[in-house]
Amino acid sequence: MRGESRYAYLGPEGTFTEAALRLLPEAAGSVYAPFPTVGSALDAVRTGDCVGAVVPLENSVRGVVPATLDELVSGGVPLRLDAEIEVPVTFALMARPGTELADVRRVLSHPHAHGQCHHWLASRLPGAEVRLAASTAAAAREVAESPSPGARYDAAIAAPVAAARYGLSVLASGIGERWDAVTRFVSVRGAGPWPVRTGRDRTSIVVTADGAHSGALVDILAEFSTRGVGLTWIQSWPTGAALGSYHFFLDLDGHVEEAAVGDALMALRRRSVEVCFLGSYPYVGTTRPATGDPLVPDPPGTTPEAWLHSLREGAPAPGP
Template identity: 50%
Template sequence: MSESRNVSYSFLGPTGTFTEAALAQVVEARGTSWRAVNNVGEAFDDVVSGRSVAAMIAIENSVDGGVSATQDALASVPDLRIIGEYLVPVNFVLVARPGTVLADVKTINAHPVAYAQCRRWLESNLPHHGHLPASSNVAAAASLFESGQADAAIAPPGIEKHHDVVVLARSIGDNANAVTRFVLVSRTIAVPPRTGADKTSLIVELPEDRSGALLEMLEQFATRGVNLSLIQSRPIGDALGRYRFVIDADGHIHDERVADALLGLRRFSPGVIFLGSYPRADKQPIQFTSRYNDDVFIGARDWLRGLLGEPEA
């Protein structure tokens, strides 16, 4: 245990956040020190500086899509790798100071993402409320006692275990099946072994703003039978019309079809960032047609070596 106490993991705090719930799924993190941080930049700084061996970060929500702050940070901080992904069901409760009832609520403190995911419930039950943004869902509840500006807060279920609040309403999220995807980010260079149910994450810059450039990038995957489960554009920021794409590809870098696609990407654009290959959280095996099996790619290379008079690998 003495070694475990010297190992630290970072997560977006404070205690009680969905990010902490994701970190609780990491077997290696159990019995270690956990550092609550305020934002993605601070979490990555912990990893880069060595204060933490890894950081748990939200990267995608099933309702709102990709988390732009995480995607932009991954593009700008070098030598980071995603070593695992974790899914957390997301729902919310409306809480207030003891003695408050729903009719008293005029102003609500909430993280903007949580607020957006509860909009229909709020419009139906509190149509004339005001909104004060919070830095996190847990911070929204804590602010009820710190500033007193809000009458209620949107927070994660179970928040009453950490703060002296009463729950005015439960399950107020608009989508009962909402899920947030979190990734564990480290400076570990070693790629986890492939399992057959893997995902590869990349950031790719279009080399130039011209007709057909995006199609050429996508063809690197399509012609090798690699499905994309996420593709989202983010502005590079140096000029209008310049974009990078955050991509999740089905498969592992040790799969021949994925490796060949990466080679094609690198020829297409020098701005390719490999974020990692890691097991899918849902453990669903990747489906693809037999013409993209490893032995097909290996056989094609051996055929070319034979034409060149070279021995097979």
């Protein structure tokens, strides 16, 4: 049935995103549908073609994934986060069978993968030309499908599983800068109830600070610190309106059902700060310790208490 059994992910087959999706209990038994970009995967959720999607959000070495941040504050059907998945990331250099390391002149990979492997490339393949692909698996597939001789690329940097998936030979493994690199993925759905509180929860919001008020962000953060609510992630993203105008992505330890988290969110509303509530959700496969149109305003006269109640009931409740 349309939209009930398909989960979108950043493809093609063999990406780290697919590995993250396979760790998501809610997706068990679903059809896994690869999409070429983060935007197209999330659009499949917005249109109802897929019940949910898993996309990358942040890498522990190379930072945020811009396409995902942009999609979460863009217009259209509201989206919500309902799970976080962390996946250890390792990289291998792979090529068509018969290729030797000395034969490699052109390498294809994703920007994050290249960023984590550029020291190895500089020392072992100093003359190699590197080009960028939409994903590591897309790079592996391109290399596998390129006829030799005359191929556009000699090798790809991708997850080791991609070598088996696309019939490539591994020329070198463990080529990333850090053995403990991790990528954080999020499960994204359309409207619906929030996941129940588990005791291993995170709450994600986006707030928009007034660029003319130099202490705006400090005031926002103080609402959490004074209530003992831990902040695990802060990321700025331009609104596009003017220099100095930013959305701030904030991750909080705890669930919206918890008193301290709810009080902090209501305090932001009393300040008339624009708040986009992205969701309260559990960790899945994470090493961290336990503890929509996002900018469409609520109807005039909505109180902070009523706003918090609507969040807890699962209704989309963006800005002031």
